Amino acid sequence: MSGSARAWVRLPSGRRLDLLAPTPFDWTDEDLAIGLARTFRWGGHSVWPGAPLSVAQHSMAVLALRRRARPAPVRAEALRELLHDAEEGLTNFDCISPLKPFLGPGFMxxxxxxxxxxxxxxxxxxxxxxxxxxxxxxxxxxxxxxxxHVAGWSRAEVRAVLGIRARVMEADPLAAAFGGVPWQPWPPELAAERFLEALRALQEPLAARPGATTTPA
Structure with a gap:
């Protein structure tokens, strides 16, 4: 990669992020929440009217499942779970898995x-x-x-076409906490708000520990 190569994006906060040479100080928590809420799964396709399913909502749903598991995660583990797709909020791109090998080593x-x-x-x-x-x-x-429930594949197609062997759960893991219509994608503004609230709640106790350092907001 050339030393002069740059791939700048300007974030909602006004900060600039060079995707080719990022640092941990280039975005705010709000930038990340907005980016994930505006990054859509399933190629942006959905059977629901309105916005497609965001990576922010997906990340919170996976965290909700993890919290039900045994043993339940400690805060540091829960934070890692919430942020498992965080880099997608900085590129605003969630590549469907079968396509990734065709994008080459540079993208990886x-x-x-x-x-x-x-x-x-x-x-x-x-x-x-x-x-x-x-x-x-x-x-x-x-x-x-x-x-x-979101993209509209049949249960048979999930296994035969997508190659996913997991059982299709019926209950939306986020419905108990947030209400609303199960499996309905949240509008981006709401997804960003809820993701940011979850992120801050998991960070604050960690930052309060003796010897811990805070990260830039």
Missing amino acids: ALQDRLASVVAQRYALSPWDVEAKRLHKRLDVAMAAAEAV
Whole structure:
């Protein structure tokens, strides 16, 4: 990559982020929440009228499933779960999985750089083997449910066409906490607000620990 290469984006806060050379100080929490709320899953396709399903809502749903699991996550683990797709909010692009190999190593390296600075910014510990296995199981379970309840695939197609083997859950994991119509995608403004509230709630106790450092807002 040329030393003069740049890929600037200007964020809602007015900060600038070079996607090719990011640092942990280039965005605010609000920027991240807005970016994830405006980044759509399933290629932006949905059977629902209005906005498609955002990565922000998906991330909160996976966290809700993780909180039901045993053992329940400590705050640091919950924060890592909430931010598992955070780099997508900085690129505003959630690539469907089968397409990723065709985008080449450059795109994968860009994603890895962004994930790395997200981990630095929020002091996320690496996944251990068991935690990663559980996360993948819950993430795939959400994908199976979203495929049917949001994107409009049939249950047979989820298995035969998409190759997802997880059982399709019926209950929306976010409905108990937020109400509304189960599985209905939230408007971007609402998704950003709820994601930001969850992010701040998980950060504050960590920042209050002795010796902890706060991250830039």
